[in-house]
Amino acid sequence: MTTDPFAQFKAVQREAWAIFAPTAAFTTPCAAALVDFAGINRGESVLDVGCGTGVVAITAACAGAHVKGLDLSPALLEFARHNASLLDGEIEFIEGDAEALPYPDAAFDVVLSQFGHMFAPRPDVTIAEMLRVLKPGGRIAFSTWPPELIVGRVFALVGRYLPPPPGAAPPPQWGSPDIIRERLGDAVIDIEFQRDEMRFPTLSPRHYVATMEQTIGPVAKVVATLSDDPARLVQFRRELQELATQSFAHNIICQPFLMTRAVKR
Numbered sequence: 001m002t003t004d005p006f007a008q009f010k011a012v013q014r015e016a017w018a019i020f021a022p023t024a025a026f027t028t029p030c031a032a033a034l035v036d037f038a039g040i041n042r043g044e045s046v047l048d049v050g051c052g053t054g055v056v057a058i059t060a061a062c063a064g065a066h067v068k069g070l071d072l073s074p075a076l077l078e079f080a081r082h083n084a085s086l087l088d089g090e091i092e093f094i095e096g097d098a099e100a101l102p103y104p105d106a107a108f109d110v111v112l113s114q115f116g117h118m119f120a121p122r123p124d125v126t127i128a129e130m131l132r133v134l135k136p137g138g139r140i141a142f143s144t145w146p147p148e149l150i151v152g153r154v155f156a157l158v159g160r161y162l163p164p165p166p167g168a169a170p171p172p173q174w175g176s177p178d179i180i181r182e183r184l185g186d187a188v189i190d191i192e193f194q195r196d197e198m199r200f201p202t203l204s205p206r207h208y209v210a211t212m213e214q215t216i217g218p219v220a221k222v223v224a225t226l227s228d229d230p231a232r233l234v235q236f237r238r239e240l241q242e243l244a245t246q247s248f249a250h251n252i253i254c255q256p257f258l259m260t261r262a263v264k265r
């Protein structure tokens with residue numbers, strides 16, 4: 001029997017994220033930005049936490065690293081294994097939880113996460129795990145969505161319509177430099193931040209809403225939950241579309257994100 005108080009929440013997340021694969025087209029360029037920012041060197045051992053279809057793991061492997069990837073979603077891991085099979089070299093992808101990494105202490109030179117670890121419910125548990133498996137002197141680097149910008153606001157909206165269980169931290173808190181500094185605490189030195197942006201092609205804000213509903217697990221979950229409350233569903237879609245409209249120009253939704261890098265003491 002599990003002692004994890006968030007086991008049920010994670011079981012729901014595990015299924016919800018299964019539809020994410022088409023969105024990897026947009027996270028692929030961001031993966032190159034994170035791998036560059038982390039400064040991956042040939043021969044380094046790298047872990048990608050919340051790897052999804054493997055975009056960061058495979059980019060790091062292409063830079064010459066020895067890579068492992070972990071994700072909650074078995075469906076996405078199938079895509080990751082297929083993507084990796086198109087290249088030479090071995091990447092071990094396994095199903096697992098960012099809050100309970102199945103690796104020994106100090107196993108990796110670099111621990112990465114692109115829009116992944118931010119969805120684990122307990123930041124203190126997650127960051128302790130990511131730092132535990134990192135060697136002293138190793139680098140942790142991750143990309144996250146700032147709470148004040150479009151994607152952070154979308155997840156805040158999702159949280160209003162479908163509140164997470166008590167004790168689960170809102171994912172976009174991971175996009176705030178002050179909160180990141182506090183969470184990393186004295187365990188690291190040399191914290192650096194850098195902004196970049198994901199350019200999300202779409203014909204209109206309405207099309208963006210439809211794509212989010214079809215590919216972003218937590219958004220799809222809100223829509224499914226509101227299926228017996230049409231008025232509230234209309235309101236949710238309206239609010240989501242209003243957010244999208246604010247960031248839409250030239251058939252692109254511009255989604256700025258934050259990259260963080262630090263060195264473990």
Ligand SMILES: C[S@@+](CC[C@H](N)C(=O)[O-])C[C@H]1O[C@@H](n2cnc3c(N)ncnc32)[C@H](O)[C@@H]1O
Pocket residue numbers: 010013014017020023024027028049050051052053054055056070071072073076096097098099113114115116117119120121
């Ligand atoms: C927005 S997707 C990002 C996927 C991939 N890193 C990318 O950039 O394309 C979020 C990923 O985090 C994973 N995830 C959510 N909670 C997790 C947890 N507690 N442990 C491991 N992975 C988790 C999801 O299954 C999903 O693959």
